[in-house]
Amino acid sequence: MEKLKARILGTGRSLPEKVLTNADLEKIVDTSDEWITTRTGIKERRIAREDEALSDFAIVAAKNALDMAGIKPEEIDLVLVATVTADMSFPSTGCIVQHKIGATNAAAFDFQAGCTGFIYGLSIANQFIKSGAAKKILLIGGEVLSKITDFQDRTTCVIFGDGCGAVILSAENEEKGILSTSIHSDGSMADFIEMPAGGSRIPASINSVQQRLHFIKMKGNETFKVAVKRIESACRESLEKANLSAENVRWFIPHQANVRIINAVAERLGWPQETLYINIDRVGNTSAGSIPIALDEVVRDGKLKEDDILLFSAFGSGLTWGSAVVRW
Ligand code: UT7
Secondary structure, eight states: OTTOEEEEEEEEEEOOSOEEEHHHHHTTSSOOHHHHHHHHOOSEEEOOOTTOOHHHHHHHHHHHHHHHHTOOGGGOOEEEEEOSSOSSSSSOHHHHHHHHHTOTTOEEEEEOBTBTHHHHHHHHHHHHHHTTSOSEEEEEEEEEGGGGOOTTOHHHHTTBOEEEEEEEEEEESSSOEEEEEEEEEOGGGGGGEEOOSSSSSSOOOHHHHHTTTTSOEEOHHHHHHHHHHHHHHHHHHHHHHTTOOGGGOSEEEEOOSOHHHHHHHHHHHTOOGGGBOOOHHHHOBOGGGHHHHHHHHHHHTTOOOTTOEEEEEEEETTTEEEEEEEEO
């Protein structure tokens, strides 16, 4: 039991077909390709069609991950979905996915930790596997943020994108898998990134719609200032828990919030550019989707070798932040 590790057996992703470029955004709000590129590193992002919801992408990502893992949906005993843009408030998107992929033996639920959702998910899955409560877990992280993005607000609409990633975690008696996780939160900064209406505090009303309260509101600059330090400390903490140091990291696969945040963290930890995986230029900030999407790209591009040490980190609404170390 002691030696059980949550190993990633398969990965998958699914993104909308529609591309929204910086040039497209120049026609919608007062912005420029130059500003977006230099301030965020983003060139384009994917945007869902009006009739597409999170589960449409989650199902495809899950099936791709199952195929790679070579396991049947009936073998899954837990479906976890990290998101702030579920298909609807309830039932959970986890249950919708569980049914549609035929994971007939699985319990399912959604949870949210903003952009840190996938790291929280790795931590939750790790506990279920180490305790023996689950053997095979489907962990999905994804968002359709365009549905809650205010395309009149240039401070947010240039950043976010849609997309979903998934991993299959399996209980294995090996040295490979999740070596450590570290998760944190500080609700004193809850108003840094929020969608004020639609819950029990401000239920949907004509007023809430007219005041545009069903959209993301973000204090970007304040968030930025806190992010770098917290990500750095979480990375150091999870590496220490895994008895590793920064030099052991082969791939740093961070939440793609802003390329300047990624570079600042890498600089503090002394990682060269070839250690960083960056796809924000093509997909934007997909919140809980960003790490599993990036991971699937790395895996399918054949970049990983056995025993490579991967370090994931994220920061987001809550505020929440965290990090995880995986031996591939
Ligand atoms: O993913 C979850 C967690 N979220 C984050 O980690 C987000 C972290 N924050 C950020 O990535 C950055 O703060 C942003 C990209 C959101 C903004 O970049 P910034 O360098 O912090 O810009 P700022 O808010 O300090 O604004 C600088 C200027 C302002 O103009 P003035 O007051 O200097 O005249 C803004 O009005 O840039 C202006 N501005 C824009 N200009 C052109 C803000 N948004 C835009 C825009 N196009 N889209």
